[in-house]
Amino acid sequence: MSEKSEEKRRFHRIFYHADAQLALAGGGEPQRCKIVDLSLRxxxxxxxxxxxxxxxxxxxxxxxxxxxxxxxxxxxxxxxQDNQAGFRCAHIDIDSISLLRRLVELNLGDSELLERELSALGNFS
Known part of the structure; x- marks a missing residue:
């Protein structure tokens, strides 16, 4: 990733490899996928x-x-890009964001950095 892309990124990614399911919202046949990385966004x-x-x-x-x-x-x-796709979060419920926040916090190891990201998330337009 270029230095310029890193400067534009507001949210740190955590590498979290896990199985997941992806489906069209509102009903659709879920397909299995793997998470490569996550952020609050x-x-x-x-x-x-x-x-x-x-x-x-x-x-x-x-x-x-x-x-x-x-x-x-x-x-x-x-x-x-090939079989990988990047997504932005359009909506997340309060229980899920609480779990995601804790997961990111544990992986970042820096609660101050997490608080800055949460603040940026609130101001993100």
Whole structure:
């Protein structure tokens, strides 16, 4: 990634490799995918079936942290390269954002950095 792209990035990515399910929002056959990385603002996924286009079509991503805890978010594709696609988070419920926040906090190891990112998330337009 170029230095200029790094400067534009407001949210640190964490490398979190996990199985997940991706489906068209509002109902659709879920496909299995793998999470490559996550941030408070989106994710990078490795898909079994590549996406063919980028649009405003919302998808639902679901992945489990444990048998009792799962994160769900509505996401929209921002870029595609081969079988990988980047997504931005369009909507996430309060329970899921709480779990995601904790996951990011544990992986960043810096609560001050997390607070800056949460502040930026609130101001993000």
């Amino acid at each position: 989106g994710c990078l996924l490795e898909l079994t079936e590549p996406l063919t286009e980028i649009g405003n079509q919302p998808y639902e991503l679901k992945f489990e942290l444990s048998a009792e805890a799962a994160i769900r978010m509505e996401i929209v594709a921002t870029h595609i």
